[in-house]
Amino acid sequence: MTSAAPSRLSRLLAMVPYFEARPGIKLAEAAKDLGVNEKTLTADLNQLIVCGLPGYGPEHLIDIQFWDGYVSVQYAAGTDRPLRLTGSEAGILLMALNMVLQTRGSADAGAVRSTIAKIEEAMGATYRAVTTGADADDRTSPADRLIREAVESRRALRMKYYTASRDEVTDRVVDPIRIKAVDGHTYLEAWCRSSEGTRLFRFDRVEAAAVLDEPSVPPADATVPVEAVDFGVLTGELPAAHIEIDPDSIWLLEYYAAEPDEELTDEPTGPITATLRYGSPQWLARFLLGFGGRVRLLSTVDGVGELIAHSARSARDRYSA
Known part of the structure; x- marks a missing residue:
């Protein structure tokens, strides 16, 4: 998922090295640098002092002193040292990155490959991802890049989008919110101006896009952000048709x-x-035609x-021609 604002986790991870490099900094000055108010920064510091290494005793927790409006790091609990991956950790991370690389639109393919290459270089020849080379399949389309650009720059997006349930392509102007991955597909979550509601748009169904x-x-x-829903429950809102099915198409x-x-x-x-x-009627017609008479509309x-x-008639005319 991509969002314009950093998450609290990323902010917390950046705080310890920030304060280590600025011992005794004023709380108000730090809040301004980190883009939060003093109340939020104080809450983050209270969260940090209960974080640390396994064992989680006083000698394992991050120790940050903040009083009288000043902040200093007393003990960084290992965050002052570069991360060292074990072999199994590196293997799992490389596998996950390769899955991200194979999911269209989920991330910048060049950035993912660069990360894979750096991990492989650090870990040696024993650890290799399945797909890392420059000749690997690059599934980033121009539309994918424009969608990501619109999210990152917080600009509106015009796109041609194929709606499978209605079997039609529509022109839409949307206000991007974030990018998320659901069940192996990447979606743009956006406010659709024509539908006047928040919608999910699958990357591989965007035929063209333009950043406005x-x-x-x-x-x-x-x-x-909302919790994922079971889209299967929405089928009850769709119209219904009564059909007859031959035995060989019961599947x-x-x-x-x-x-x-x-x-x-x-x-x-x-x-x-x-x-x-x-x-839609268009989808239903295509559905019935696809079964060649084995499914009939009652x-x-x-x-x-x-x-x-x-x-x-169109098919017959093409044969005649």
Whole structure:
């Protein structure tokens, strides 16, 4: 996940070396340098003094003295020494970085490769990532780079986006909020001006993007991180169609938002009926055409018959030509 503001963790990690380099600095001056107010900085310092090395006794914890408006580090608990990875730690980290490299849009590919190379150089030839060379597959598209640029510069973004549930490409202007990874895919979380709501946009469904010369201004309540939701529960909000399925296509019940009208206890010998949730008439028409007559529409859905007939005529005309 990428966010414009540093997390508290990254701020805390930077504080100890900062204060070590500035013994006796004024609290007010440090707060200004670190971009926080004095109340927040005091809370961070109170958090730091209960952090430290395993064992977590008084001699293991970070010791920072702050009184009368001045701050000094008495004991850094190892944060004053470069990190040394064990072999197993390096292997796990390289594996994780390689997974990040293979997930489109999740991070800057050049930065990830540079990090992998530095770890490998430090650990020696024994530890190598699966994909590290300059000839490795670079899955960063121009659209991916523009999305990341919009997030980092806090500017609005115009994009052409393919919506799979409606089988259509739309032009949208969005106010980027952050980038997040969900189930192996990278998403842009943004305020969509046309939908007037926060939406997730999958990187691999953005066909084109352009960073606008205007600030990203999502509503304040839209920028608050929310817990991931089970998108499966949203299918109940979609329209439903009644369909008939031939026995050799019953497997579709496991892959689509479809429920049989009756519980299946044995292998069916004839067609069964089911209720199918769909995103748009265009998607439903493509779904039915894809099964070549093995799935049939029983209910009336406006526009679907015309779409199927149009596709059939177009296919016949191409054969005639």
